[in-house]
Structure formats: structure tokens, C-alpha cells
Amino acid sequence: MDANVLRYSAFTTDPAGGNPAGVVLDARDLSDAEMQRIATDVGYSETAFLLPRQDGAFDVRYFSPLAEVPFCGHATIAAAVAHAVAHGAGEKVLHTRAGLVRVRVDARLSATLTSVAPRVAPLADDDLDRLLAALRWQRDELDPTLPPAIAYAGAWHPVIAAATRDRLARLDYDFDALAGLMAQCGWTTISLIWRESAELFHARNPFPPGGVIEDPATGAAAAAFGAYLATRDALPPQRCFAIHQGDDLGRPSRIEVAVPTDLREGVQVSGHAVKIDAA
Structure with missing residues (x-):
């Protein structure tokens, strides 16, 4: 049908x-x-x-x-x-x-x-090593103030924060290796992050389990990242922030995130949507 x-x-x-x-x-x-x-x-x-x-x-x-x-x-x-x-x-x-x-x-x-109520858990060192190898990233390229973890708000996403915008902009990963690792670990996308300020983050999300090299906007990962920031006491005072994603793909996306003081209430993710006319 x-x-x-x-x-x-x-x-x-x-x-x-x-x-x-x-x-x-x-x-x-x-x-x-x-x-x-x-x-x-x-x-x-x-x-x-x-x-x-x-x-x-x-x-x-x-x-x-x-x-x-x-x-x-x-x-x-x-x-x-x-x-x-x-x-x-x-x-x-x-x-x-x-x-x-x-x-x-x-x-x-x-x-x-x-x-749904989010969760945040440690990322095992051996999983991090395999993840960085598949991404072709080095540990010294990571932001030490936002250490790796895995976060959930309906799906699991490792959170990996880059130390520089340039590192985030250079995405050339081993598709098959990353897909295999993600299938083994039950991860949906990889949440790659760079913090511009307390209120603004840039993100990229590889999605090989779905057959897609990269997602231009990932609402589930944004919600999970909000929970991650809450557990790290890294939210701005108003507990709201924005994520810019898709810029490196030429498909700019703007995601607004609001995190309650009680994470059991769920993280709010906001944005517009517009119809794509048939060609």
C-alpha cells in the first residue's frame, strides 16, 4: 500500500x-x-x-x-x-x-x-578509544571541561566535546567502523559538540546506523545533551540554550533547549518546521 x-x-x-x-x-x-x-x-x-x-x-x-x-x-x-x-x-x-x-x-x-525522562551514564574508556579511532579524533582534541559521557532522552548518544570549532568542522570518519561500534553499543547518533558560549553550542551528529553520514538537526540528541549539561552543572542560569547544527552541511538548523530542575519532567526541545514542496 x-x-x-x-x-x-x-x-x-x-x-x-x-x-x-x-x-x-x-x-x-x-x-x-x-x-x-x-x-x-x-x-x-x-x-x-x-x-x-x-x-x-x-x-x-x-x-x-x-x-x-x-x-x-x-x-x-x-x-x-x-x-x-x-x-x-x-x-x-x-x-x-x-x-x-x-x-x-x-x-x-x-x-x-x-x-521522556533523560539519563546520563559514563562512557567506558575502551568504548571511548574505539569511538575516537573511528572518528579519527585524538584525546588532546577534546574539551577537558566537558568530558565524554553517554546521554539518553529517548535514544542513547555519546557526547564528545571538541576543544575547537575547527576540530568539529573536520568530520571524516570510518563509516563501517563507527556503524559497527554503534550497533554493538546501542547508540543512535554521536553527539559531537563545540561550546561557543554558555548559551550557544554547535553540534554535528554522525548517524551511520540509519544509513546517513550525518544528521543536520537531532532533537533527541539535543534533549539528551541538555540532561548531560545539567549533570555537569554546566547550564546557564536560565537553564536554556541554543544549538546550531547543520551549518557544515549547508543546511542550518536552530534548536532551542530548556532543562527543568527536575530531570524527571523531561527536557524541552523547540523549533519550527516548514513544508518541503514536491519538485
């Missing part, structure tokens, strides 16, 4: 920027195999499939071109805005495979998702 696939770019107001996602507003008649085929045909890093429930909420499935993932932030923002365009703004309750996620869309088509 073929579905009506909408195409939206998240964390941008420009269709040429942000991270594109496929969106199917009603996937109740689709099998898992059909969802995977559609996501593969669409070719974006993720496609979100909404399955409306009788209680007004939604079950949501996320598929990359290669596999299903438990949660995807940018596809959530894209799907929420696409649904708001069709049915009106407001709050939506999403039942994802990672847990319950709430998304609020305002009249300006800006969406804010609240993640």
Missing part, C-alpha cells in the same frame, strides 16, 4: 535548511514492512508514522532508511507541525517506543516537545 507522505524540514523556517523528515499522518493501514519500505524510498534520515488512537492521542513509529528507531526528535517536530497545519495547533500526546512524549504547536507553527 502507498501512503500519502508529506515532507517537512524541522528546526528551520527555510525548506533548504533544517533536517528533512517524511510524515504519514495516518499509518493505521500500514504494516511494519510497508513503513520501512516507505522510509527507504523517502530517503530522509527518518520518517514518522502517526497512528491515531481513540483517545485522541497517537502511537508513533519512526523509521530510518535502514531500520526502526525508538524515538526521533526532528521527525516529531515535523510530524507535529504537519498535523497542526492539517488539523489545528495545540498539544499532542505521542506514545513512542521510548515512552510518552508531549508536543505543543503554537499559531506560528513552532513546536516544543517534552522528552
Whole structure:
């Protein structure tokens, strides 16, 4: 069965920027195999499939071109805005495979998702060594004030902070080695970060498990990174910050993150989304 696939770019107001996602507003008649085929045909890093429930909420499935993932932030923002365009703004309750996620869309088509309760854990030294080898990075190129860790807000992401913007800009990793390591460790993307200031970070996110070299905007990783900063006592006083991602790909993305004092409430990630017109 073929579905009506909408195409939206998240964390941008420009269709040429942000991270594109496929969106199917009603996937109740689709099998898992059909969802995977559609996501593969669409070719974006993720496609979100909404399955409306009788209680007004939604079950949501996320598929990359290669596999299903438990949660995807940018596809959530894209799907929420696409649904708001069709049915009106407001709050939506999403039942994802990672847990319950709430998304609020305002009249300006800006969406804010609240993640599942995040977690932060140490990154083992041998895993770090293998990760740096696959990235072709050296330990002395890392920011010692933001030590490596792994963080979760619906999916697991190692957080690796570069000491310089130049190091972040030079991304030339071993795709097969990194894909194998990530599959073994259960990581979804790698969150590569550079801190410009307390309120502004730059990010790049390799995504070989999805068959994508790099994600231009990664909402799930942004939420996880917010939790990471909270555990490091590295948040600004207002507990809000911005992430610029996709600049090195020519697809600028802007992600706003707000971190509650009680992480069990979930991290808020905000951004716009805009429809991509068919060619």
C-alpha cells in the first residue's frame, strides 16, 4: 500500500535548511514492512508514522532508511507541525517506543516537545578509544571541561566535546567502523559538540546506523545533551540554550533547549518546521 507522505524540514523556517523528515499522518493501514519500505524510498534520515488512537492521542513509529528507531526528535517536530497545519495547533500526546512524549504547536507553527525522562551514564574508556579511532579524533582534541559521557532522552548518544570549532568542522570518519561500534553499543547518533558560549553550542551528529553520514538537526540528541549539561552543572542560569547544527552541511538548523530542575519532567526541545514542496 502507498501512503500519502508529506515532507517537512524541522528546526528551520527555510525548506533548504533544517533536517528533512517524511510524515504519514495516518499509518493505521500500514504494516511494519510497508513503513520501512516507505522510509527507504523517502530517503530522509527518518520518517514518522502517526497512528491515531481513540483517545485522541497517537502511537508513533519512526523509521530510518535502514531500520526502526525508538524515538526521533526532528521527525516529531515535523510530524507535529504537519498535523497542526492539517488539523489545528495545540498539544499532542505521542506514545513512542521510548515512552510518552508531549508536543505543543503554537499559531506560528513552532513546536516544543517534552522528552521522556533523560539519563546520563559514563562512557567506558575502551568504548571511548574505539569511538575516537573511528572518528579519527585524538584525546588532546577534546574539551577537558566537558568530558565524554553517554546521554539518553529517548535514544542513547555519546557526547564528545571538541576543544575547537575547527576540530568539529573536520568530520571524516570510518563509516563501517563507527556503524559497527554503534550497533554493538546501542547508540543512535554521536553527539559531537563545540561550546561557543554558555548559551550557544554547535553540534554535528554522525548517524551511520540509519544509513546517513550525518544528521543536520537531532532533537533527541539535543534533549539528551541538555540532561548531560545539567549533570555537569554546566547550564546557564536560565537553564536554556541554543544549538546550531547543520551549518557544515549547508543546511542550518536552530534548536532551542530548556532543562527543568527536575530531570524527571523531561527536557524541552523547540523549533519550527516548514513544508518541503514536491519538485
